[in-house]
Amino acid sequence: MNVSVIQFPGTNCEYDTQYAFEKLGAKTQVVWHKETAIAEDTDLVVVAGGFSYGDYLRSGAIARFSPVMQAVEAYANRGGKVLGICNGFQVLTESRLLPGALKRNEHLHFISRHHHLKVVGNENAFLNKLNPGDVVNVPIAHHDGNYYIDEGGLKALYDNDQVLLHYCDAEGNISNPNGSVDAIAGVCNASKNVFGLMPHPERAMESILGSDDGKAMLEGFFAS
């Protein structure tokens, strides 16, 4: 399993992401934003978290036009698997590879803490090692994590089984930290090869650091 981790100026989760995937047995490489191609043998592209281009204009808005993103878009359109975490999720919605948009958190605060998530859709290349209703606990760290999609778009997401995760409490009851429509924490595209979520599974790989629930999430990308 080869993972290409995209790095923009301002990305800060690329090494955590490498650590997480290498811990699970993958080979990884960091791909700088000026690269114009994704390595042929790449099995998964991860657009890592951080503050690409300082979040100027809108989170992810400038990164979308960097050379490497043209390659990522082409890779996704060929059916390649792409995962966007946090700022990566914002980049993928700005690129229109994922539906919806991410707005400023409802209460305007930057939120940085562990949060529980409930698995909604698992019949995909990402969360297939988990079951619908499973609750995981991973860190969230964002200012613009308030997922927005209009009513028609929301219906389409549920009809096509594109909602991946809901924010919830430890018991699995919906608990919405940032005002996201329907407490949605992650979605995928209709073809189920592009995934995005605000929480950070790559920061939940060691129980001594609070949680290793990220393993069961990211393991989904590895052939069983």
Add this chain to the structure above:
Amino acid sequence: MKAIVNVFLKPGVLDSQGKAVHHALDSLKFEGVNEVRVGKQIVLDLTAADEAAAKAEVTEMCEALLANTVIEDYTIELRS
């Protein structure tokens, strides 16, 4: 020529910053406010001399980058 682009969240998309400012105005006893919307203004200094060409170019910029049309509307005002 200058282009003044105003970008606002679409009507119906909750504007949390606008709501917070509204609250603050309320607490300052400015009671005559129905709604507050917070947006951003982008001022472009253009080489184009022709208004129609400038408008077309700035519209393209808005659609591509300056606004996220999933959640935002924009207006363009030209000043020579």
